[in-house]
Amino acid sequence: xxxxxxxxxxxxxxxxxxxxxxxxxxxxxxxxxxxxxxxxxxxxxxxxxxxxxxxxxxxxxxxxxxxxxxxxxxxxxxxxxxxxxxxxxxxxxxxxxxxxxxxxxxxxxxxxxxxxxxxxxxxxxxxxxxxxxxxxxxxxxxxxxxxxxxxxxxxxxxxxxxxxxxxxxxxxxxxxxxxxxxxxxxxxxxxxxxxxxxxxxxxxxxxxxxxxxxxxxxxxxxxxxxxxxxxxxxxxxxxxxxxxxxxxxxxxxxxxxxxxxxxxxxxxxxxxxxxxxxxxxxxxxxxxxxxxxxxxxxxxxxxxxxxxxxxxxxxxxxxxxxxxxxxxxxxxxxxxxx
Numbered sequence: 001x002x003x004x005x006x007x008x009x010x011x012x013x014x015x016x017x018x019x020x021x022x023x024x025x026x027x028x029x030x031x032x033x034x035x036x037x038x039x040x041x042x043x044x045x046x047x048x049x050x051x052x053x054x055x056x057x058x059x060x061x062x063x064x065x066x067x068x069x070x071x072x073x074x075x076x077x078x079x080x081x082x083x084x085x086x087x088x089x090x091x092x093x094x095x096x097x098x099x100x101x102x103x104x105x106x107x108x109x110x111x112x113x114x115x116x117x118x119x120x121x122x123x124x125x126x127x128x129x130x131x132x133x134x135x136x137x138x139x140x141x142x143x144x145x146x147x148x149x150x151x152x153x154x155x156x157x158x159x160x161x162x163x164x165x166x167x168x169x170x171x172x173x174x175x176x177x178x179x180x181x182x183x184x185x186x187x188x189x190x191x192x193x194x195x196x197x198x199x200x201x202x203x204x205x206x207x208x209x210x211x212x213x214x215x216x217x218x219x220x221x222x223x224x225x226x227x228x229x230x231x232x233x234x235x236x237x238x239x240x241x242x243x244x245x246x247x248x249x250x251x252x253x254x255x256x257x258x259x260x261x262x263x264x265x266x267x268x269x270x271x272x273x274x275x276x277x278x279x280x281x282x283x284x285x286x287x288x289x290x291x292x293x294x295x296x297x298x299x300x301x302x303x304x305x306x307x308x309x310x311x312x313x314x315x316x317x318x319x320x321x322x323x324x325x326x327x328x329x330x331x332x333x334x335x336x337x338x
Contacts, residue, residue: 010098011077014044017091018082019068021177022239022258023283024127025055026265028082029148030286031131035080036061038140045072047091054240058150078138082131103134110281110305117299124279126286146287147265149243159244163202163231168335170195171204171246171263173254174218175211175234178307180276180318181256185214187324189221191253194328196226199335204249206242206259207234251334253327256283264288271331275319276311278302291330295321 018028043063050067057065066072075096081088082103109120176182205215215234243262251269254260256277270290301318
């Protein structure tokens with residue numbers, strides 16, 4: 001929503017706000033690139049939560065990165081609030097600005113789809129395009145590029161130090177914040193076991209400290225031979241180290257999670273597992289090749305626009321009915337054709 005209009009030539013300072021989370025922040029990177037192209041001489045700042053600073057601090061499109069704990073002060077000619085919640089509104093109220101644009105989350109459409117099954121989204125428009133719609137009044141040109149991440153040499157050195165350098169690499173991003181967005185560990189193990197039985201492949205498990213238990217479950221379900229070819233990095237790598245590992249891989253098997261969007265920033269071939277969520281929410285991989293696995297006609301899906309900690313129906317068919325062999329076959333075919 002445009003609260004105040006101005007002229008393009010008056011834009012000297014810009015603030016972009018997106019506090020969290022990983023995927024949402026990665027999806028802001030095309031917006032930053034396009035803002036920089038439109039305003040090459042402007043000073044562009046970004047405000048984010050501290051744990052995610054590393055995702056944008058290397059961006060060539062930004063002049064400064066602030067955190068929600070140490071926010072910016074002073075005046076901005078243009079503020080782009082891509083968070084649009086109480087905290088971001090509080091930040092906006094604490095500064096002065098000439099123009100303000102806010103991202104419309106369309107939560108009412110999401111709730112309508114969840115509660116009634118009525119889909120008013122039409123197509124599965126990306127959140128990137130919805131971000132851009134928030135500033136369409138500026139007439140900023142789009143481009144044909146995807147998301148971006150910016151790595152340091154140390155991150156790439158870390159990625160090079162793990163796994164075998166002589167084999168193709170598959171990253172497996174098995175975690176997610178909510179249970180209904182997680183393919184069960186046993187099913188991941190079945191896919192990995194099948195792939196390793198026929199391919200010369202290194203498998204790298206990626207996740208945070210909160211995913212360690214699930215990684216252990218995956219490993220416990222594998223044969224001794226398969227375990228020897230799996231590198232467990234859950235809880236052992238930083239965000240940017242994980243990003244570098246994703247960059248080093250030939251393909252990525254992933255739930256609908258932030259690491260999926262990080263992988264998309266490197267143009268990786270993605271094999272994506274969607275459980276309780278659907279593409280209409282806007283979080284499909286952006287401008288990278290992907291193969292999506294979902295139980296498309298399940299009447300109880302989606303049950304939430306963010307995910308739940310349990311299946312409301314008790315059967316978890318949205319994930320349980322995605323066959324491991326079908327997933328393994330698609331990935332196997334891809335590697336055999338490299």
